[in-house]
Amino acid sequence: MLTTDRYAAVMPLLSARALRKSYFKARLEIPVLKHVDLDVFPGELISIVGQSGSGKSTLLHLLATLDRPDGGEIRFEGNRIDNLAPAGRDILRNRYFGMVFQFYHLLPELTTLENVLMPVMIGRGVLSYYASRRRYVARAKELLELVGLSHRLKHRPRELSGGEMQRAAIARAIIAEPKLLLADEPTGNLDRGTGEEILELLRNLNARHNLTIIMVTHDNAIAAEADRTVRLFEGRVEVPVAMAVDAA
Ligand code: ADP
C-alpha cells in the first residue's frame, strides 16, 4: 500500500509546486531545480537524497525561505511563503522552522547553553527575553538534557565533539518549538556511529514530540531510516518505481 493513501485527507504542512531555480555562471544559466513537486505531511520524517550537486541544499534553502525560487510556489499550512517580505520570512524561520546544518553553525564565543538561548533572544527581543529569562533558561536546560548534553552547559563549541555540537545545534533549532525541522546533511561530518545516534535523536523528536522533519542526506543508510525518501535527479523528484507501476 502506498503511504500517501494514509495522508490523502490531510493537508500538507509544506508543499512545493513546479519549483525552479537556476544559478548563473558568467551569462550561462545552470538549471539546478527544473520542476520540483513535493508534499510533506504533518508528523513525517522524510529524507531528500540525490548525488552531490543534484540540488538538495538548494531545495532545502528554498523551502526554508533562505532563498527564492525563480518559479513555482511553496506553501506552509496552505499559505504562500515563497513570496513573503523579509520580515515575514524572519518570523517564519524564527517561530515555525528550525534549521540544522552539517557544520553546526554554533557561535564559538558562546557556551552551549547560550547558543541554545540565541533564537529566543532574537525572536522575543532582548527586553522581553530578560523578563522571562528564567523560564527560557529552564527550557534550554530541559532541551539540553533531552539531547544528552546536561553535562556540557558551560562548554564552548571548540570544547565539544562533533556529535555534541550537533546535539547542541538541534536543541537550539527546537527551543522556539518549531513545527518543521529542516536539516541539511546533519550527519555529514560525523562518523557512522555518531551519525546513527544523531539520527536516533531526530527520530525520537519526530515520534515523541511530533516534530515534522525534512532531512537532506547523501548517505543511503541514513536516508533509509526515514518514513519516506525523495530522490532528486536531473532537477526533478524521481518517481519511485513501485509508485510508477502502481499508477500504470
Ligand atoms: P547538493 O546539496 O545536492 O550537493 P547544491 O544544491 O548545493 O547540491 O548545488 C546544486 C548545484 O548548484 C551544484 O552544481 C552547485 O555547484 C550549484 N550551486 C549551488 N549554489 C550555488 C551558487 N550560490 N552559485 C552558483 N552555483 C551554485
Ligand code: MG
Ligand atoms: Mg548540499
